[in-house]
Amino acid sequence: MFEWLSDNRAHIALIIIIALLVAFVWSIWLGIGQTKLREKDEVFGDPERTKGGWYWAITGVSALMLIWFYYSWGAARAVFPTAANELCQIAKIDESISPINAALPIASRYLKSTTLAVRNGEQLAKLSSGLPAGVFTPAEEASLGVILAQTNRLIAVQSNPAFIDPVAIAELGKVEAELRNLSAFLLSGGDKLQPSEEALNQPKWGTSEVEIPMLPMTERGMMFDQVSTALVPIADQFLAVRNKSPEATRLIDEVAAKIKALKSAEAPANLTEAELKSRGAYIKAAERIFKRIDDLTIFPAENMTGINDAVDELYESIDEAKGGLGTAEMLLFPGQGMVKSRTQCTEQGSGRWLPKPTDVIGTFATLANPNIESGGGYKGTTLLWWKWLPVADVVAFLIPDGLVDILPGEYGTHNIDGGFEPNYKDGLLALAQGDIYLGEVPMLDGHIWDSLFRVLVAMAFGVAIGVPLGIYMGVSRFFKSFFDPLVELYRPVPPLAWAPLILTIFGIQDDGKIFLLFMVAFAIMVISARTGASGTQLSKIRASHSLGATNGQILRHVILPNALPEILTGVRISIGVCWGTLVAAEMLAGTTGIGFIENVARTVSDYELIWVTILIMGLLGLLFDLIMRWAISRLIPWRGKG
């Protein structure tokens, strides 16, 4: 079932897109009708005007989904499933021709020859004016002058058509002719080859590790593939062409010999270390410029224009041969198109970092599969499932070993025959260390649960300690003044600033994270409980005194309920902040949790996984908030009505 859904994701997406379009148009039509209907009864600014309006919610959600489908290329895949494969063949052409393009303005603003000539000419001028004094003998200085002048002349010789090697021109002409042949081939409609069986059986676009099927699956794709294959030897041929004139050859030999002589010459004996260094550096700089010129890749500008035109023509022919694919590319493929690099074709721009909605669901389904053996879960942990938890582990977590240490009595020692008879203290220690089997209970498990567990435990401690303290701070001058500086000093520090310290002290497993989150929840709970307690109306306190309540009773029956709205607001806020802090802390360190998944996904640029974790976090945050809203309306219906 899952396989089938996965294979047919393009068609499923098409159905969804059509449904979304219908919903979008229908909800706008409904919304306009409803607006007209109510226009007469409501004036602008009346809060009633914001009530209802679910149809606009549908408009918004369907618009968002459609935008998502469009920018993720999900719409393109739905209506034109083979487009990516064909574009990939064109991307192959780009890859094959790239050595030629690199020398032409087609890939940049200037010819590579122009760039080489200008840059090295500038550097030669700079070098000849910066000759260090006193490190060369007069004869060497003269020789260097000749080297620089001849290197400069070498650039000029390669750039001047009068000196150009006729063989090189003929070879460039051959490359040009072959490029034009390819253009003609494309315009003629190609050989109309049929795709191979192997190509047709490739996994579909987006269903396997290889995002886009590589082998051509259509007639058009076959043609582009042929062109890309043919271009490889042409590009090699272009790279082999050298501007080898007799004058250039002579200059290269002379300069090379002079540099060799200079390098092997003994330096004058009276030079300091710094002077020796500058002597060596100068010779090296001159040699480096020479080496950039001596491979004879500079051509006169007019000899490159032929190649440039041929490549332009080839691209025009490709556009011509694309036909309907060109329109599809323009309309449905926002971003920077398709690129082939080594073994794969990849989507660029929004197609790359925004996964298609159906692919996100697919990735989520794979993660959510509780069966790790069949490829579910992530890094050996399920997303959210259950397991048998030994009760002993819970007991060990709750009883610190140190508690057993301080009990009266001593731990047992080995007796004379080398055996060991555990006493009561040894037994309790085994209990505290979780070594005694106490049965097992079913327990939630997985990345989501690990994250939830950390937040919930931290919240529990934060509420259990923070609320009583906050309430005492709200009613007692001593408590307020004593604890206020402590809480107020650590609270403004962003929780993540504490993280490196806390994680170092308590470890990167649950303990450290729970303590970090506890610090967050504690401060918020103290402040909200305190605000709630100190906000109790004096008349209510006085009334309860007059009714004979004791101080403890007033605390329990008047001040606590009075502070409850503030406390619940505090819980709501601190759950949100804890959640944010936790995800960041899991990114810093750890081996489970939603933040951990996202962090690993980030390092391997798995955008689908990143989006899945973002969606999970968004949904869990929403769930928390809905629960809190429900709890607030159930627990404190009197809120704001006192």
Place this chain on the structure above:
Amino acid sequence: MTFRDPTSGAKVEALKDIQFDLKQGEILTVLGPSGCGKTTLLNMIAGFITPTSGDLSLGGVPIQGPGAERGMVFQQGALFEWLTVAKNVDFGLRMKGVSEEESRGEVETWLDTVGLQGFGDTPTYQLSGGMQQRVALARCLVNNPDLILMDEPLGALDALTREKMQSLILELWKKTGKTIVVITHSVEEALLLGERLFVMAPRPGRIHREYNLPFAEMGLTKSLRDIKQTKEFGKIREEILTMIWDMEEEIMGGV
């Protein structure tokens, strides 16, 4: 007795040389311009603040701090909005350790008395202002205090509800025979409810004039509106209004 507020530098005497006795079952109203120390006087009787000099006692026992034998009704009810009507009413009993079952009958009786039968399970925040004051009265009475203190109990109510509540207070006074002190800034209310009436004057707060009035007793049998029509009522009302106006002018002139 005398009271100076210890937090305001002890310069202003909020109350000076106040001395009076109340007989059991008497209903006293205290009237005066704002700032004359009416509420300070009431808070001292309730035990929320202690006089700077002099002493207070109830039935021969010195008053030290608040206690259940002195019930208090506040202007805004001061109800516990997180509890239902019945739970508000039995709050005092519950704090004493009386179980809900034991107090249920009593709570219902008092709810009947104040005209709230059937409202026991209603949350208090759903009640109107007048009904909330009825709950406050019941909550105070169920505790069976010796003395009931009312701090402008009807101040926030509309005229019609107010008149009904005035009758209710008189009714309860008659029925329970409690000693009641009512603070008010309404002259008519002070005349209608008070067997005795103190008109207080400010700076320092003191009892300016004391009246013994028949209207509270009349109110038990006659309609309050008829009483207000009588010549005597009108005469005293004018007299007191003039007195208070003079005081206000004195204050303004003093500034």
